[in-house]
Amino acid sequence: MRGKTFVWVAGVILMTASAANSQPEAPVRTPSIAEQFADSKVNPPLLQGENAARAFMAAWDSVTADERVIMGNSEDERQHSTLVEQQAYVEQLIAAAMMDKCDWGLHYAGGLETLLPHLGMMRGTARVLAADATRLVSLEGTAEQRAVHEREAMRRVKAIFGVSRHLREDRVLISSLVSAAIASLGRSWVEERVFAGTLSVDGAQVALGAMRSMQREDLYGMRASVDGEGDIVDNWLKAEYGGEDGPEKLADFIGTLQSEGTHPADAVIAKMSRAEFDKAVVQVRQFYADNAKVWFQEDGNEQIARLAQATRNGEYGPVTARLAAVLDRAWTADHKSRREFADSTKLLEAYVANGGKLPAQMQKQTDGQ
8 A cells, every 4th residue: 555645535436347257258247336335335324314325326327437427528529419318317416416415424434544435426426417507508499498498507507506515514624625616616607607698687596596505604514524534533543543552553554655655753653652642642633623623713824824834843743743634725725615605606696686797896807907
């Protein structure tokens, strides 16, 4: 595992079958999404009512992997025809996106090796929804037909925000970052048509309603994810490295995660007594708690930067310095995404209030002005 980057692992597990020892004529069965996810110990639970995670997985399994890629790839000349052919699939995605609950059953006990195979699939889902919305509004027809096409397009845009909403509940930072990226895709789709003046007031109201339904202080669940990761790492350290040889085992493990290999701090960790190691584990959890506490403070950027530097300086101990995610960049991304979301909401409000036109002061300026 040496050279493996220390990140939460995201993306679909690519499973390939070797035909070296099989008969040439024997068909190779493609593992289902559920089977692929099971390899990552991802098992969405049966919830009382509905679980969008299970609905998404069923939808993804209703088409081939190639078809999923084609539908989300604007560079593929087959995209339009495949989208037309796979409207049942698109409807399944919309239905899943609009469900209330989404629990992927992630294997948090894996700690730093927790796999998140749903993230790549969810990004692909958002791209398919955006592509089909674009296809619909590009269709020719009478005014009445174009209005119907736009209503259908806005159902897909609304679903994009639903996908974003589902991901912010994972309590893992990378999921929150993907949630923000997906919401940005939806916002960009809407803004492009607002600035072009091609979105109806009704369409703008649908988008505005979808965005307002997402609105809360912790818009993408970033702060909750800071606390969540603190709990996950804390529980994992105690469970996996609770024995007398825990410090040495952890030092070896860190060496397999970090791209630069071993580090002087690893030797310090390996030689820790049990009492010293337990204290270091407490410092890891405290680091995350301290970040969460100041996340929404007025001077949050300065506070988070100070905590990041304190971590680099070793003030939270060598285990924190080697394992904990430095959160200043995550805070910046969250702050920027929340500000852009608020700006887009105001843009839509003005567009609706002005009868489908932007006030002059809100018109996008051309380059050079």
